[in-house]
């Protein structure tokens with residue numbers, strides 16, 4: 516694995532792929548700035564969304580992501596309503612940069628309700644948080660065709676969703692100052708592994724995992740890294756909503772420097788999170804998780820998925836820089852994830868299924884032991900198959916290409 520990684524860097528620090536991806540990222544950000552800052556807000560066509568749903572910050576942020584994708588696909592400005600926000604009654608802009616400098620209200624004009632999105636209506640309103648499963652072709656997992664053609668990345672859909680999240684998740688100057696002060700206080704520096712341990716109220720949705728299941732991957736990461744460089748300190752940034760976890764890791768793994776903050780954990784508990792302290796806590800944790808070199812967490816959690824999405828907006832392809840202890844990556848309400856067989860497979864045991872090159876497979880999950888489970892759409896057989904014999908099909912859609920936006 517180390518040799519493979521080194522081969523990838525032989526072309527030099529800044530490879531063609533990195534330069535290309537950086538340019539595409541800047542292009543997407545410039546297009547978003549363009550649609551978000553119309554000259555005349557009154558006549559601009561808009562998407563109107565609110566953030567204040569009865570769910571956690573990750574779920575809310577992904578909802579706004581969905582709204583901004585609709586705005587990009589329909590050449591509209593997203594107007595975000597954060598009045599009465601359960602995390603912070605002062606609203607979005609007391610914590611984050613505004614999504615627009617020129618257009619922040621959508622009170623006048625003809626309205627239609629999503630998933631209706633007729634171009635002649637001025638405002639598309641998302642009246643409910645429920646994602647439309649029969650939504651148009653541009654909802655995730657679709658990547659803009661012009662971007663997908665040039666992007667060199669292991670998970671183009673994650674990169675695309677990450678670019679949208681990056682535009683939204685921009686802590687304002689006050690919060691940025693707090694984050695840099697916090698970084699100094701805890702000694703945040705590289706290399707560092709980000710670990711997110713989601714417990715408390717998630718228990719009814721996803722199985723909790725013991726500490727050693729996370730730390731096994733941290734140990735592997737550092738064992739491999741030590742083959743390449745001299746690692747003097749093994750740092751781990753731990754984010755969690757359960758009290759006692761950070762203490763337990765410090766006691767059981769004294770060879771590691773555990774960065775984490777009891778006050779953040781305190782504010783993350785299920786009875787206290789919907790508060791300004793809870794919001795600052797999750798912003799802090801998301802920021803440091805997404806600035807880590809490697810992530811160990813559970814993709815069943817929106818927090819873990821957002822951290823991974825943001826991790827992939829850097830110029831590097833970080834699509835392999837993670838271990839999820841449960842799900843594969845997904846976007847809630849997404850179109851079907853279809854994998855394509857790139858190698859034949861003859862079943863070795865009764866619970867395995869046959870694959871022929873070109874077969875379409877609908878995955879149900881990855882067992883992370885070399886095998887995935889899913890249904891071969893040609894044979895309609897459900898069972899296990901080697902994960903390396905399939906790749907995810909990249910879905911594309913002809914989004915507007917915004918030729919007026921130049922870098």
Ligand code: GDP
Nearest residue numbers: 571572573574754755756783788796797816817
């Ligand atoms: P999910 O339930 O894990 O899929 O993610 P959500 O974001 O929808 O809801 C969980 C909420 O719990 C978060 O938004 C936070 O408010 C809180 N939370 C969960 N894990 C953490 C954590 O590691 N740190 C902090 N500060 N808060 C957390």
